[in-house]
Amino acid sequence: MTSKNLFFDQSKLKRCGKGCIIGLTARIRKPEKVSLGTNSIIDDFTYIPCELAMGSYSHIGSGCHLIGGKGKVTIGNFVNIAPGCNIVTAQDDYRGGGLTGAAVPEKYSGKAIVEPVHIGDHALLGCGTVVLPGVKIPEGMAAGALTLLNKQKYEPWTLYAGIPAKKVGRRDGALIKAQAKKLLQEEGE
Numbered sequence: 001m002t003s004k005n006l007f008f009d010q011s012k013l014k015r016c017g018k019g020c021i022i023g024l025t026a027r028i029r030k031p032e033k034v035s036l037g038t039n040s041i042i043d044d045f046t047y048i049p050c051e052l053a054m055g056s057y058s059h060i061g062s063g064c065h066l067i068g069g070k071g072k073v074t075i076g077n078f079v080n081i082a083p084g085c086n087i088v089t090a091q092d093d094y095r096g097g098g099l100t101g102a103a104v105p106e107k108y109s110g111k112a113i114v115e116p117v118h119i120g121d122h123a124l125l126g127c128g129t130v131v132l133p134g135v136k137i138p139e140g141m142a143a144g145a146l147t148l149l150n151k152q153k154y155e156p157w158t159l160y161a162g163i164p165a166k167k168v169g170r171r172d173g174a175l176i177k178a179q180a181k182k183l184l185q186e187e188g189e
């Protein structure tokens with residue numbers, strides 16, 4: 001693991017496995033609620049204010065935001081999140097009567113919606129993908145650039161794209177899993 005960060009103390013992370021790299025300017029607001037497996041990467045200018053459990057060999061590209069301080073994101077193994085993705089775990093009540101935004105005292109706010117986001121093993125999110133609260137991304141699912149993932153049922157090893165996301169193709173799950181197995185064997189894991 002790289003040992004320095006401008007915005008937080010990496011030694012306070014709940015867990016950080018061997019071989020992880022966190023960019024100098026990545027910001028993790030609650031390091032005690034963030035765990036990383038082995039050989040994972042969080043790139044520069046990524047902002048993580050929420051709880052995060054991230055597996056091994058996974059990558060969050062630069063300029064991603066995990067939105068919602070009270071929320072939780074789980075990310076499996078071999079996941080790739082391209083730059084500029086927004087993963088939302090909490091939001092204001094868009095149809096209610098309360099004031100909105102973090103600047104407003106809680107007693108004046110509407111009821112916040114907080115729902116965890118789960119991103120399964122081998123998922124791949126293209127640049128600028130937006131993931132809304134409560135979304136479950138199954139194993140091997142991929143999203144093209146600028147895709148909006150709302151709360152619908154997604155199929156594993158399927159490629160989606162667009163707003164809202166529609167099926168546009170399939171991925172070769174067997175081959176991808178075989179590659180992962182080989183890598184883990186070579187690394188002795």
Ligand SMILES: CC(C)(COP(=O)(O)OP(=O)(O)OC[C@H]1O[C@@H](n2cnc3c(N)ncnc32)[C@H](O)[C@@H]1OP(=O)(O)O)[C@@H](O)C(=O)NCCC(=O)NCCS
Pocket residue numbers: 080082083125126127143144145146147159160161162163168169
């Ligand atoms: C999804 C993607 C991989 C598909 O590429 P492809 O296999 O060459 O597929 P095509 O370009 O033939 O597109 C297939 C269909 O999906 C649509 N489509 C593809 N990407 C789309 C996107 N990002 N948003 C909306 N629609 C998209 C195409 O318009 C096409 O629709 P049609 O059949 O009605 O004409 C590619 O378009 C993409 O978005 N790549 C992400 C790049 C990225 O963010 N990389 C980050 C590093 S991993």
